[in-house]
Amino acid sequence: MKTMLSFLLLISIPILISSEFILTESEQPQNDYVDTRTNILRPRTLKKRSIDTHGTDPLRELEIYGMKIDSKVTSRFAHNVITSRVVNRANVSKEAFFEIELPKTAFISNFSMTLDGVTYVGVVKEKEAAQKQYQQAVSQGQTAGLVKVSGRKMEKFKVSVNIGSTKKVTFELTYEELLKRNLGKYEMNIRVNPKQLVKHFQIDVHIFEPQGISFLDVNSTFQMNNLTSLVKKTLSGTKAHISFKPTLEQQRKCPDCHDTVLNGDFFVYYDVNRDLSAGSIQIVNGYFVHHFAPANLTRIPKNVVFVIDHSGSMSGKKMHQTNEALLKILADMHEQDHFAIIIFDHQHSIWKNTIFQATPANVAEAKKFVRTIRAAGGTNINDPMLEAVQLLDKAHRDKQLPERSVSMIILLTDGDPNSGESNPSKIQENVKTAVQDKYNVYALGFGYDVKFSFLEKMALENNGIARRIYEDSDAPLQLQGFYDEVANPLLLDIEILYPENAVSDLTQASFRQYYDGSEIVVAGRISDNSLQILTAEVNAQTAKKNLTLSADVNIPENIIQQQQYIFGDFTERLWAYLTIQQLLDQRVSAGADDKKNLTDEILSLSLKYNFVTSLTSMVVTKPEDTKDETFVADKPSDDARPERPRYFSPPASVPSASSTYVDSDPHFVISTNNHRDAVCFNIDGKPGSVLNLISDPHTGFVVNGQVIGYKKVEKNNELGTYFGKFGIVNSNMDVKLEVSTQVITLFHGEDKKVFPWSATASVTKQSFSISIVKERNLTLMMGDDATFVIVLHRVWKDHSLHRDFLGFYTLDSHRLSNMTHGLIGQFYHELNADISNIHPGLDEGKPDATMIVKGHTLRVTRGYQKDYRFDPKRGNNISCWFVHNNGEGFIDGTLTDYTVPSLFAQLHPIPKTVGEDPSL
Numbered sequence: 032m033k034t035m036l037s038f039l040l041l042i043s044i045p046i047l048i049s050s051e052f053i054l055t056e057s058e059q060p061q062n063d064y065v066d067t068r069t070n071i072l073r074p075r076t077l078k079k080r081s082i083d084t085h086g087t088d089p090l091r092e093l094e095i096y097g098m099k100i101d102s103k104v105t106s107r108f109a110h111n112v113i114t115s116r117v118v119n120r121a122n123v124s125k126e127a128f129f130e131i132e133l134p135k136t137a138f139i140s141n142f143s144m145t146l147d148g149v150t151y152v153g154v155v156k157e158k159e160a161a162q163k164q165y166q167q168a169v170s171q172g173q174t175a176g177l178v179k180v181s182g183r184k185m186e187k188f189k190v191s192v193n194i195g196s197t198k199k200v201t202f203e204l205t206y207e208e209l210l211k212r213n214l215g216k217y218e219m220n221i222r223v224n225p226k227q228l229v230k231h232f233q234i235d236v237h238i239f240e241p242q243g244i245s246f247l248d249v250n251s252t253f254q255m256n257n258l259t260s261l262v263k264k265t266l267s268g269t270k271a272h273i274s275f276k277p278t279l280e281q282q283r284k285c286p287d288c289h290d291t292v293l294n295g296d297f298f299v300y301y302d303v304n305r306d307l308s309a310g311s312i313q314i315v316n317g318y319f320v321h322h323f324a325p326a327n328l329t330r331i332p333k334n335v336v337f338v339i340d341h342s343g344s345m346s347g348k349k350m351h352q353t354n355e356a357l358l359k360i361l362a363d364m365h366e367q368d369h370f371a372i373i374i375f376d377h378q379h380s381i382w383k384n385t386i387f388q389a390t391p392a393n394v395a396e397a398k399k400f401v402r403t404i405r406a407a408g409g410t411n412i413n414d415p416m417l418e419a420v421q422l423l424d425k426a427h428r429d430k431q432l433p434e435r436s437v438s439m440i441i442l443l444t445d446g447d448p449n450s451g452e453s454n455p456s457k458i459q460e461n462v463k464t465a466v467q468d469k470y471n472v473y474a475l476g477f478g479y480d481v482k483f484s485f486l487e488k489m490a491l492e493n494n495g496i497a498r499r500i501y502e503d504s505d506a507p508l509q510l511q512g513f514y515d516e517v518a519n520p521l522l523l524d525i526e527i528l529y530p531e532n533a534v535s536d537l538t539q540a541s542f543r544q545y546y547d548g549s550e551i552v553v554a555g556r557i558s559d560n561s562l563q564i565l566t567a568e569v570n571a572q573t574a575k576k577n578l579t580l581s582a583d584v585n586i587p588e589n590i591i592q593q594q595q596y597i598f599g600d601f602t603e604r605l606w607a608y609l610t611i612q613q614l615l616d617q618r619v620s621a622g623a624d625d626k627k628n629l630t631d632e633i634l635s636l637s638l639k640y641n642f643v644t645s646l647t648s649m650v651v652t653k654p655e656d657t658k659d660e661t662f663v664a665d666k667p668s669d670d671a672r673p674e675r676p677r678y679f680s681p682p683a684s685v686p687s688a689s690s691t692y693v694d695s696d697p698h699f700v701i702s703t704n705n706h707r708d709a710v711c712f713n714i715d716g717k718p719g720s721v722l723n724l725i726s727d728p729h730t731g732f733v734v735n736g737q738v739i740g741y742k743k744v745e746k747n748n749e750l751g752t753y754f755g756k757f758g759i760v761n762s763n764m765d766v767k768l769e770v771s772t773q774v775i776t777l778f779h780g781e782d783k784k785v786f787p788w789s790a791t792a793s794v795t796k797q798s799f800s801i802s803i804v805k806e807r808n809l810t811l812m813m814g815d816d817a818t819f820v821i822v823l824h825r826v827w828k829d830h831s832l833h834r835d836f837l838g839f840y841t842l843d844s845h846r847l848s849n850m851t852h853g854l855i856g857q858f859y860h861e862l863n864a865d866i867s868n869i870h871p872g873l874d875e876g877k878p879d880a881t882m883i884v885k886g887h888t889l890r891v892t893r894g895y896q897k898d899y900r901f902d903p904k905r906g907n908n909i910s911c912w913f914v915h916n917n918g919e920g921f922i923d924g925t926l927t928d929y930t931v932p933s934l935f936a937q938l939h940p941i942p943k944t945v946g947e948d949p950s951l
Contacts, residue, residue: 092121093194097231100221104238106313106320107210107552108605109219111137115202119194129202130189132222137186137208138608139643144192145201153649155641157634185222207642209608212302212324212550214515216901219299223253228282228291236273236299242311242322243304245791245804247271248842248900252295257281259818259843273299300901304791309569309582310551317557318602319534319584321527321567324550328521329574332367332436334386334426336419339404340444340477342376346406349445349477349502351876356510357401363511363518364389369432371422372397376408377450379415386426409450413458416442416472420465435574437520437544438470439495443510445477447485455485463492471495471543475513478502484619492620494543507876508895508908515905519547523572527551530566533559538609545571548902554606562586607640615645690898691858693724693736694822694838696751698896699918700911701858709911710864710882711896712918714854714926716752723929724757724839725856726938729848731762732813734855735934736839741832753836757821758934761813764798767935768811770821772835775809777801788823807903810842818843822899838899853938854922854929866891866912882912887920 097116102109111133119125133139142153194200210217221234238244249262261281263274275297284290303311310323337357341350357372364370371386373379382400387393419440426432452458466472472493474486477500487497500509522545529537537555545551557565569580611633618629630646637647693699700711716722718740725734739755759768767778775786777794786792791805802810809821822838844851844859851859864884872879872892882891892913897906914921922929924941931938 091227092119093125093127094118094120095225095227095229098225098229098233099231100223100234102219102221102234102236104210104219104236104240105601106240106311106322106605107212107217107550108320108601108608109208109210110601111206111208111221113202113204116199117194117202118199119196122196124193124195126191126193127200128189128191129204130187131204132185132187132224133204133206134208134220135186136211137206138611139188139204139206139649140641141203141205142188142190142649143203145203146192146194147198155638155643155647155649157638158646158648185220207604207608209552209605209612213548214902214905214907215548216300216302221297221299222295223297224294225291226294228279228289229293230279232277232282232293234273234275234297236271238271238273238299238301240269240271240301240303241313243269244271245302245304246300246808246810247273248300249273249275250298250300253292253297255281255292257845260845271301307580309567309580312565312567312582312584313602314557314565314584314586315602316600317560318600318606319555319557319565320602320605321553322550323525323527323553323569324545325521325580328547330365330547331520331523331574332365332369332433333518333520334369334423334432334436334438335364336371336373336386336422336440338373338375338415338419338440338442340376340410340412340446341374341404341406342408342410342446343406344410344446344480345477349506350404350406352506353443353477353510354401354404355876356507356514358398359507359511360514361389361394361397361401363514364394366390367433369426369436370397371419372400373415373419373422374404375411375415376406377411378408379411379418381418381422386422386431410444410446410448411451412442412444412448413452413461416440416458416462417465420462420470423470435523435572437523439473439517440470441473441475441514442486443475443477443500444481444486446480447482455482459485459489459492462489466493468494471517473498473513473517475500475510477506488620491616505908505910511908516549517546518905520544521547521573522578525551525569525571527553528568528570529555530559530562533557533562533565536606536610538606539613547904552609554602554609556606557586604640607636607642611636611642611644690841690900691844691855692838692840692898693754693855694840694899695753695824695836695897697736697738697754699854700896700898700909701855701862703858703862703864708864708866709909710884710891710914710921711894711909711911712914712921714917716926718750718752721758721931721934721936722926723853723931723936723938725847725851725853727847727851727856728937729850730846731760731764732817732847732851733760733762733935733937734758734819734839734853735931735936736837737934739834739836742830742834743832751832753824753834754839755834755836756934757837757839759811759819760935761799764813766799766813768801769934770809770837772823772837775801775803808900817841817847820900822903824899824903840898840900852923852941857923864912869893880912882914884921885923889914889920891915 095115095117097114099114101112101114113131115129117127144151188204192200210219219236223234225232244266247264247266249264251258255261261275261277265272277293282291282293284292305324305326307325307327310321310325312319312321339353339357345353361370366389368389369386370389372382374382382397387397423438423440427438432438448455448458452461462472470493472490472495474490474495474497476483476486476497483497483499490497498513500506523543525542525545527540534555535558538553540553542551563586565584565586567582571578614629614633618626618633621629633644634646636642637644643649691701697714697716698711699714700709703710714722716738718738721735721737723733723735725732735758736754737756738752741751744750756769756771759770760766765780769776772788774788777784777786779796784794786803788803788806791803793802794800798813800812806823806825808823811819811821820840820842822840824836824838826833826835841855841859847856847859849860851857862884864882866880866882868881869878870880874892878893880891880893882889892915893910894913895908895910898909899906901907917926919925928941929938
């Protein structure tokens with residue numbers, strides 16, 4: 032008689048930390064078990080047909096014969112379904128593991144297993160009841176799950192199942208998340224790692240955005256040279272579709288390999304069209320969602336007090352990284368901003384005892400001070416935080432600060448308080464009493480020696496957020512990245528109003544600030560069934576005046592007629608998701624009575640909408656021949672420590688370049704070693720000169736760039752340069768394109784068209800297409816041959832030094848011939864650069880190394896450059912090995928070999944010689 036085996040999957044809200052299900056029971060020998068990292072179904076043992084498997088795949092006892100990741104995104108709300116189909120080809124029963132990594136910001140909403148034609152569906156239950164079931168299982172000596180923490184942004188879901196010989200099982204996991212706009216784009220991260228070749232593998236993403244999609248891009252960390260050609264993208268106004276279906280051969284690491292190249296992250300980036308309006312409102316079945324992120328606003332000055340821990344525990348690398356980040360943050364401050372620096376150990380001190388305007392002279396003096404900060408002493412957090420509040424209070428009283436400005440305190444610490452007032456609750460109370468809702472408090476916890484929940488509550492109680500800074504080589508970039516999110520306030524005191532008595536159950540509708548690159552989202556329920564038009568009114572303060580915007584939306588009788596892009600009542604589920612997230616934040620700082628009410632409300636919504644949150648668990652029951660057993664996996668809090676990685680790779684937040692490009696002053700960034708790394712170099716071209724970037728005599732394709740210089744040369748400095756104009760020729764298609772910072776001019780045969788950067792436009796011909804995003808970028812597609820993006824950089828017109836300039840990015844070049852050359856084109860062919868002898872360099876934190884490439888041995892330095900495709904203002908950091916001396920030894924010939932007489936001129940052949948070592 033079969034009994035029932037209950038799988039108790041305690042999966043907490045994926046905001047904080049990840050969990051791993053380790054189920055250890057099996058008839059197979061323990062030493063045959065090989066742990067893996069993500070997205071797999073695996074047996075305990077693997078067998079091969081023979082020792083010589085050249086040209087054939089080894090026979091897997093458990094084979095994943097199909098895996099599909101299907102994502103539908105409607106108005107930023109993503110509904111993701113992962114389906115994995117497995118067959119047991121062994122002649123005995125086998126245990127397999129279904130393991131998936133999903134974003135921490137997502138809620139699991141369904142999990143099912145289909146065995147022998149019967150589907151067993153997960154049920155969400157209250158965690159407390161599920162925990163009693165778990166404790167009972169443990170007391171009976173039954174196997175329980177082991178939880179581990181891993182990664183920064185992902186949560187791990189893992190469960191096992193026993194399947195009979197020749198039987199099949201289908202797993203299906205559904206999760207939902209609201210994509211957050213950050214630094215001007217939405218990002219969807221799909222983690223992929225099947226750990227074996229999969230006959231039918233597919234990622235399918237449908238996006239529907241009523242505002243219109245302004246740009247769409249796909250990237251991955253897979254080591255695939257031809258990823259761009261394998262990803263099919265279509266973009267048409269409000270709709271986009273992305274399909275990735277690599278064949279078995281395309282999945283192989285090499286022609287005779289049985290290992291898959293699918294191991295990493297698949298990223299989708301996009302944004303929507305924006306203007307200065309009240310935003311976009313979508314209504315479905317009585318629920319609405321309102322997205323508000325206006326464009327064309329002037330930034331508001333900010334006043335920042337940096338409160339920096341320099342206690343003994345910060346010594347060494349952490350102190351150096353903090354100083355490095357502070358130097359770059361200070362350099363990025365606008366002159367209208369104000370700042371102060373407080374450092375603390377068991378005591379505290381204020382740099383020059385006041386708050387300063389961020390003039391070049393003051394910033395330079397502050398940088399000198401930051402370079403002198405050293406670590407020593409205990410940790411007194413209470414006193415410097417109260418001092419920061421008093422400093423801002425006095426500056427406002429004395430009218431040192433602009434009336435319309437944003438004041439904030441940014442605390443960075445790596446440990447719990449152990450000097451002065453050391454009671455965390457008392458410190459939180461003191462800070463809240465002092466701030467009195469006047470300022471924003473942002474708390475950054477460096478590493479895992481500080482209790483994150485202490486910082487989180489202190490920040491949330493004072494209009495801020497807390498963020499973990501991970502102890503990694505990219506810690507300075509994590510600090511800068513956080514600062515960039517709050518660096519450019521655009522609106523103050525935003526209040527969004529809807530018809531009184533017509534709507535109910537509103538999520539948060541008033542906000543202290545709106546920052547550039549972010550988005551405000553409000554959702555609610557229409558309670559007046561007779562309402563025909565929903566009106567939204569937005570009141571806010573800009574840098575100079577009060578702002579009122581309004582929008583009217585006709586309430587549709589039926590669901591939006593875009594069924595391919597809609598998943599059920601998406602506005603209602605988005606409302607529930609957003610409500611739960613905001614209630615969880617409120618619960619962190621609530622008192623006992625309020626906390627109970629919030630808990631009840633969160634639990635009720637979680638159970639109603641089948642969301643796995645911090646208060647619920649999912650139970651899956653299936654038949655089993657053995658006795659009843661209960662398995663549990665529960666996610667730890669964000670104070671838990673992740674496992675240390677067992678391998679070296681570039682930090683996740685500082686990727687290597689996935690494309691080859693040139694931007695800024697001009698910095699060339701070349702993707703190498705199958706996109707696993709990058710090499711960069713600068714050139715010192717003369718203003719007015721024209722340099723060849725790409726030249727392919729076979730396709731007749733040419734790209735040249737004209738160099739422009741700074742407006743003037745500062746004392747004791749060299750003249751900085753950019754690219755100010757590009758000329759693109761495809762003689763086979765009879766096309767020429769001239770792109771300057773003012774206009775885009777297209778020549779096609781006898782036709783000539785001129786497009787300003789001030790308008791979004793597109794041109795599609797049989798052999799090529801051009802898409803212009805207003806004041807942002809231009810995408811050029813030469814049929815199936817190549818795809819490029821030109822990024823426009825606007826500079827304040829009265830800037831004393833800088834001019835508007837352009838960047839050039841290669842997205843796809845696989846159809847260009849092996850004769851392609853130029854400063855960029857020569858690197859379209861496979862390029863391997865061997866790095867060795869990594870050692871401390873002249874600059875602390877920037878190691879030097881030896882690179883062997885093209886027969887040359889070069890000294891290179893690890894550093895960072897910017898990729899501006901997604902964020903033209905701030906850019907994303909890209910790690911690379913820097914080649915000195917205008918790329919000498921890395922590029923063929925010398926820089927002068929790439930000079931051409933005019934914008935559309937051809938490049939004369941450059942010998943590809945192997946020279947002597949230019950440097951060591």
